[in-house]
Amino acid sequence: MADHPPAGTLASGTISGVGTLITVRGVERDFDGGQVRALRGVDLDIQEGETLAVVGPSGCGKSTLLQILGALDRPTRGEVCFAGKALSGIRDLSEFRAREIGFIFQSFHLIPTLTALENVQVPMLECGGTCASRRKRAETLLASVGLENRLHHRPSHLSGGERQRVAVARSLANGPRLLLADEPTGNLDSANAARIMDLLLEAHRQHGTALVMVTHDPCVAELAGRVVRMLDGRVHCDSGQERRCR
Numbered sequence: 001m002a003d004h005p006p007a008g009t010l011a012s013g014t015i016s017g018v019g020t021l022i023t024v025r026g027v028e029r030d031f032d033g034g035q036v037r038a039l040r041g042v043d044l045d046i047q048e049g050e051t052l053a054v055v056g057p058s059g060c061g062k063s064t065l066l067q068i069l070g071a072l073d074r075p076t077r078g079e080v081c082f083a084g085k086a087l088s089g090i091r092d093l094s095e096f097r098a099r100e101i102g103f104i105f106q107s108f109h110l111i112p113t114l115t116a117l118e119n120v121q122v123p124m125l126e127c128g129g130t131c132a133s134r135r136k137r138a139e140t141l142l143a144s145v146g147l148e149n150r151l152h153h154r155p156s157h158l159s160g161g162e163r164q165r166v167a168v169a170r171s172l173a174n175g176p177r178l179l180l181a182d183e184p185t186g187n188l189d190s191a192n193a194a195r196i197m198d199l200l201l202e203a204h205r206q207h208g209t210a211l212v213m214v215t216h217d218p219c220v221a222e223l224a225g226r227v228v229r230m231l232d233g234r235v236h237c238d239s240g241q242e243r244r245c246r
Helices: 062-069 093-100 116-127 131-144 160-171 190-207
Strands: 020-031 036-047 051-055 077-082 101-104 178-182 210-214 226-231 234-238
Touching (some): 036 234, 116 131, 116 160, 178 190, 190 210
Parallel strands (some): 051 226, 101 178
16 A cells, blocks of 8 residues: 555544645536535545544535545535545546545445455556556455455345445555445445455555545444534534534
């Protein structure tokens, strides 16, 4: 993985001595020709190495915001900057995502025709390297999530918890500065959910990776150093700003 600044303590929320990784200003996102406004003027700063939970009721804009933070979607209005550079000015967003951002989706998004070993290597294809180095990296990551004996199994032959662990390994393939997780424990039993959270927080602690999680689970939110609550497409309250919910 990339060598990032140490993250400090998990519960600190904002990590002292490091800079702003993401700046969100006035972001709005419309759908259906403006009939549906999922985001309504979101302002948000995320620091290097920070752990942030985004919570709120269904339909409040949490997942839409995560998609925009990860450059999987573009805002209708407003701007998102990553390490001071506007995402709208990045020519090759696919390469940018592969190098800088790891994604963990609730539905896994594994490629069904590929083995676990091959799925983990997919993000590395954007970043070069030899076949041997990619394979070795994937083997190491899968071993770190306890799947060293399942390397050659396709997703259909893995349990839900195993598929989620493959997704975690894949998200860490290129040592991202930002890890985005959409309901990372949503489909898991309590034992596998705890294991996944341990893996995500260990990546945060060891490598200074900023971690942003969308979750409905209050136990998951409590593990983050900062909690942002959304309501009706806006940031309703932000523990990092010491504001009370309105």
